[in-house]
Amino acid sequence: MHNERHDELxxxxxxxxxxxxQVPAADIAEAYGTPVYVYEEQKIxxxxxxxxxxxxxxxxxxxxxxxxxxxxxxxxxxxxxQEGAGIDxxxxxxxxxxREVGLGGEDVMFSGNFLSDDDLEQGLRSGVIxxxxxxxxxxxxxxxxxxEILSFRVNPGYGRSNVGDYVTNAGxxxxxxxxxxxxxxxxxxxxxxGITRFGAHMMPxxxxxxxxxxxxxxxxxxxxxxxxxxxxxxxxxxxxxxxxLGIPYKPDEEGLDIEETAxxxxxxxxxxxxxxxxxxxxxxxxxxxxxxxxxxxxLGKIHAVKHSYTEILGxxxxxxxxxxxxxxxxxxxxxxxxxxxxEKRRIGVCGQIxxxxxxxxxxxxxxxxxxxxxxxxxxxxxxxGYTMSYQYNGxxxxxxxxxxxxxxxxxxxxxxxxxxLRHTQVPERxxx
Numbered sequence: 076m077h078n079e080r081h082d083e084l085x086x087x088x089x090x091x092x093x094x095x096x097q098v099p100a101a102d103i104a105e106a107y108g109t110p111v112y113v114y115e116e117q118k119i120x121x122x123x124x125x126x127x128x129x130x131x132x133x134x135x136x137x138x139x140x141x142x143x144x145x146x147x148x149x150x151x152x153x154x155x156x157q158e159g160a161g162i163d164x165x166x167x168x169x170x171x172x173x174r175e176v177g178l179g180g181e182d183v184m185f186s187g188n189f190l191s192d193d194d195l196e197q198g199l200r201s202g203v204i205x206x207x208x209x210x211x212x213x214x215x216x217x218x219x220x221x222x223e224i225l226s227f228r229v230n231p232g233y234g235r236s237n238v239g240d241y242v243t244n245a246g247x248x249x250x251x252x253x254x255x256x257x258x259x260x261x262x263x264x265x266x267x268x269g270i271t272r273f274g275a276h277m278m279p280x281x282x283x284x285x286x287x288x289x290x291x292x293x294x295x296x297x298x299x300x301x302x303x304x305x306x307x308x309x310x311x312x313x314x315x316x317x318x319x320l321g322i323p324y325k326p327d328e329e330g331l332d333i334e335e336t337a338x339x340x341x342x343x344x345x346x347x348x349x350x351x352x353x354x355x356x357x358x359x360x361x362x363x364x365x366x367x368x369x370x371x372x373x374l375g376k377i378h379a380v381k382h383s384y385t386e387i388l389g390x391x392x393x394x395x396x397x398x399x400x401x402x403x404x405x406x407x408x409x410x411x412x413x414x415x416x417x418e419k420r421r422i423g424v425c426g427q428i429x430x431x432x433x434x435x436x437x438x439x440x441x442x443x444x445x446x447x448x449x450x451x452x453x454x455x456x457x458x459x460g461y462t463m464s465y466q467y468n469g470x471x472x473x474x475x476x477x478x479x480x481x482x483x484x485x486x487x488x489x490x491x492x493x494x495x496l497r498h499t500q501v502p503e504r505x506x507x
Contacts, residue, residue: 086115086372086410086452086454088410088415091412091413091414091415091416091417092412092413093410093412093413093415093450093452095113095115095372095478095483096115096116096117096118096478096479096480096481097478097480097481098478098481098482098483100113100374100412100450100452101412101450102483103374103476103478103483104374104376104450106476106483107474107476107485107489108474108489109374109375109376109391109450109473110373110374110375110376110390110391110392110393110396110473111373111374111473111474111475111476111489112371112372112373112374112456112457112460112461112473112474112475112476113371113372113373113374113475113476113478114146114148114151114367114370114371114372114457114475114476114477114478114486115370115371115478115479116154116370116477116478116479117479117480118369118370119151119154119155119366119367119370119457120154120158122365122366122367122369122370123139123155123158123160123366124158125333126139126320126333126337126362126365126366127139127158127159129333129334129336129337129338130337130340130341130358130360132334132337133337133338133340133341133342134337134340134341134344134345134358136355136356136357136358137357137358137359138159138160138161138357138358138359139159139160139161139359139360139361139362140160140161140162140163140183140184140315140359140360140361141155141160141161141162141163141361141362141363141366142163142165142318142361142362142363143162143163143164143165143169143172143173143363144163144165144169144363144459144462145363145364145367145368145457145458145459145462146363146367146371146457146458146459146460146461146462147169147172147462148461148475148486148487149172149175149176149486150477150486151367151477151486152172152173152176153176155366156176156177156178161178161181161182161183161184162176162178162182162183162184163183163184163186163318163361163363164183164184164185164186164187164203165186165187165188166187166194167187167193167194167197167198167201170183170185170197170198170201170203173203174201179201179202179203180202180203181203181204181223181224183201183203183204184203184204184206184226184276184315184361185198185201185203185204185205185206186206186208186228186276186361187208188208188209188228189208189209190208190212192215192218192219195212195215195216195219196219199216199219199220199222202223204222204224204226204274205222205224205225205226206226206227206228206274206276206315207225207226207227207228207253207261208227208228208252208253209252209253210227210253210257210260210261210264213261213264213265213268214264217268221268221269221270222270223272224272224273224274224312225265225270225272225273225274226273226274226275226276226313226315227253227258227261227262227265227275227276228252228253228276228277228278229252229253229255229258229275229276229277229296229299229300230252230253230254230255230277230278231252231255231277231279231292231295231296231299252277252278255299258299258300258303259302259303259306259307262300262303262304262307262309263303263307266307266309272312273309273310273311273312274311274312274313274314274315274356275296275300275311275313275314275315276314276315276317277292277296277315277316277317278317278318278319279292279293279296279316279317279318279319280292280319281318281319281321281364282319282321282322282324282364283319283320283321283331284321284322284323284328284329284330284331285331286331286332286335286336286338286339287339289316289319289336289339289340290339290340290342290343292316293316293340293343293344293347294343294347296314296316297314297343297344297347297348297351298347300314301347301348301350301351301353302351304351304353305351305352305353310353310354310356311353311354311356312356312357313356313357313358313359314344314356314357314358314359315359315360315361316340316358316359316360317360317361318360318361318362318363318364318365319362320333320336320360320362320364320365321364321365322364322365322368322369322455324405324406324407324408324455325406325408326408331365333365340358341358344358363458364458364459366458367457367458368455368456368457368458369454369455369457370457371455371456371457371458371460371461372452372453372454372455372456372457373392373396373397373407373452373453373456373460373473374450374451374452375390375391375392375396375450375451375452375453376390376391376448376449376450376451377389377390377411377445377446377447377448377449377450377451378390378391378427378447379447380445380446380447385422385423385437386422386423387422387423387424387425387434388422388423388424388425388441388445388451389425389426389427390424390425390426390427390451391426391427392424392426392451392453393425393426393427393428393433393470394426394428394430394432394433394435394467395426395428395464395465395466395467395468395470395472396426396464396470396472396473397435397453397456397460397463397464398463398464398465399459399460399463400435400436401430401432401433401435402463407436407453407454407455407456408453408454408455409424409436409439409441409451409452409453409454410451410452410454411441411442411445411449411450411451411452412449412450412451412452413449413450414442414444414445414449415442417442417443417444418442418443419440419441419442419443420440420441420443421438421439421440421441422438422439422440422441422443422445423436423437423438423439424436424437424439424441424451427468427470428467428468428470429468461473461475461487466490466495469495471489471490471491471492471494471495472489472490472494473489473490474487474488474489475487
C-alpha cells in the first residue's frame with residue numbers, strides 16, 4: 076500500500092519560475108490578464124485514466140459520471156466526455172449543459188435536491204436517470220409520469236469530510252438522501268407504482284483520502300439496498316457510490332491511494348452482491364474533485380503591500396474569485412512567481428473586496444521580498460473554484476484558460492461591465 080501525492084503533471088517550478096504544463100505563468104498573465112483560472116488538460120485526463128484503470132481492474136463493469144457542478148465550463152466537460160464519463164447533474168440547467176456537450180438519456184444522472192414541480196417535469200421530459208433525494212418526491216414525480224429508470228439517493232447514516240463540517244454530505248447532520256429507515260419503503264412505493272428499472276446512489280462524504288472509509292461506507296450502503304433488493308425482488312441495474320475521492324490540499328497531506336481504494340471497494344461490493352443474491356449491477360461513482368481539483372489554479376497579481384498590525388499582500392484573488400476559503404475555511408496553497416527559492420516569513424493575503432472574510436489567508440509562509448506586480452498562484456482550484464465565483468463590489472468574474480503542452484486557449488472570457496448590467500432595466504420614471 077502506498078499514498079499518492081496526486082502530482083505527476085501538476086504545475087511545476089523551474090528556476091523559480093512557475094509553469095502551467097509548458098507555459099510560463101507570466102505568459103498567461105500577459106495574454107489574458109489577472110485574475111484568471113488556468114487548467115491543465117493533460118492533468119485532467121491523467122487523473123481520470125488513473126482512477127478508471129484502478130476501478131476497472133477490480134470490477135470491470137464500472138463507469139464514472141462527472142459531477143459537473145464542480146467545474147462547468149463546456150470545454151472542460153468535453154474533456155471528460157471524451158474520456159468516457161457521463162454527467163451527474165444537480166439541476167435542469169446542468170442537464171441542458173450535458174446536452175450541449177452531446178450527452179443525454181442514461182448518460183446523465185439527475186441528482187437534484189428539494190426539487191420544484193418544474194424541475195421534476197423537465198427532468199422527466201429529458202429522459203435522464205432520475206435519482207430522487209427523498210421519498211416525498213416520488214408521488215409528486217408520478218403526477219407527471221414514470222421515469223424509465225429510477226434511483227434513490229440513500230443517506231447511509233454516516234459521513235465524513237476532510238474540508239469541514241459544512242461539506243459532510245451524509246449522516247445525521249446532512250440534508251441529503253433518504254433516511255436509512257425509509258429505504259425499503261421508498262423502493263416498495265416505486266415498485267408498486269409500476270417502475271421496473273432501478274438503481275441506488277449515495278453521497279459518501281467530501282474529499283476523503285482514507286481507503287478504509289470507502290470500504291466502510293460501501294458496506295453500509297450495500298446492507299441497506301441489498302436487503303431492499305432481496306426482499307422486494309428488485310434488480311438494481313447500477314449502484315452509484317457517489318463522489319468523495321479526495322486530494323491533498325496542504326503540502327504535508329497524503330493523497331488517496333486510488334488503487335487500494337478500488338480494491339477495497341470492489342471486494343466489499345462483490346461480497347455484498349453475493350450475500351444478498353443480487354444480479355451483479357454496474358458499479359458507478361461520480362467524482363469531480365479527483366479529476367479537476369489539482370488540475371486548476373487561480374493566477375493573480377499583487378497590487379499592494381500593506382504594513383499595519385501585520386504585513387498583508389493585497390491581490391486580485393478575492394473571495395468573489397475563490398470563495399471556498401471565505402465560505403468554510405478551505406486551504407489553498409500559494410506560490411509567488413520568481414520568488415519560490417527566496418527566504419520566507421509569515422505574511423497575510425487578501426483580495427479587493429470590502430469584507431473582512433476577504434482576508435482569506437493569514438500567517439502564510441511567503442517570500443519576504445514579495446512586492447507589487449508579482450504574480451501569485453493559488454493551487455487546487457480546479458473544483459468548486461470558478462463555479463462558486465460571483466459579482467460583488469463591482470468585481471467581475473475572471474477568465475478561464477486551458478493549457479495543453481505549449482498551447483493555451485481562452486475557454487471563457489472575462490466578464491465586462493456590460494455583463495454586470497445584463498438583464499437589468501430601469502423604469503423610465505426613475506430616469507428623470
